Amino acid sequence: MSVLKIKKLNDNAIVPNRATPGSAGMDLYACIDSDIVISPKERVLIPTGIAIELESSDYVAYIYARSGLAIKHGITLSNCVGVIDSDYRGEIKVGLINLSDTPYTITSDERIAQMVISMVEQPQIICVDELEQTKRGEGGFGSTGKN
Numbered sequence: 001m002s003v004l005k006i007k008k009l010n011d012n013a014i015v016p017n018r019a020t021p022g023s024a025g026m027d028l029y030a031c032i033d034s035d036i037v038i039s040p041k042e043r044v045l046i047p048t049g050i051a052i053e054l055e056s057s058d059y060v061a062y063i064y065a066r067s068g069l070a071i072k073h074g075i076t077l078s079n080c081v082g083v084i085d086s087d088y089r090g091e092i093k094v095g096l097i098n099l100s101d102t103p104y105t106i107t108s109d110e111r112i113a114q115m116v117i118s119m120v121e122q123p124q125i126i127c128v129d130e131l132e133q134t135k136r137g138e139g140g141f142g143s144t145g146k147n
Contacts, residue, residue: 004061004117005053009091012108013049016115025064025114028094036106038098043078046094046112054086060120063094063113074100077113084115 006015016026030036031049038044052061063082069075078095094113098104106112136144 002055002059002117004055007051007053008049009051010047010049014109015050016048025116027066027111028063028092028113028115030094030106030108030110030112032106032108035108038075038096038104038106040098040101040103043095043097044106046096046106048092048094048112051089051091052084053089054084054117057086057122058119059086060084060118061092062116062118063092064116066111066114069112073104074098074102075104082113086120 008015010031013031014029016028018026028048028050030046032047036044036046054061061084063077063084065076075096075098078097082094084092092115096106096112
């Protein structure tokens with residue numbers, strides 16, 4: 001079992017936790033002194049008050065949107081998925097964007113995102129002149145059909 005070290009940078013920070021035993025992601029909480037209103041189409045950076053240390057470069061922490069905030073309120077990550085590299089030791093901050101037409105207020109201790117720890121493959125990179133051919137080939141967006 002891997003180890004995730006968490007350092008509270010703020011006494012009010014909440015240590016990430018899983019909502020249920022089967023949850024893949026750990027909830028990340030806003031660690032703010034006062035409410036932050038996110039206007040429609042506005043982007044904000046929300047501190048969590050924590051820093052982490054992953055066990056080794058074999059691991060990465062991914063930051064994902066919380067489905068409830070995204071579906072119910074249009075609040076999602078401004079960068080789609082956050083990547084916390086194994087050598088980063090600064091505070092985890094979450095970039096949020098309001099995709100709705102209604103302002104949304106982030107409150108202190110609110111669950112704002114989820115963090116998933118995953119293993120990372122570090123492949124050997126080899127430059128080649130040709131790639132193996134496939135049936136799809138260079139077919140891109142929509143090339144395999146609508147369904």
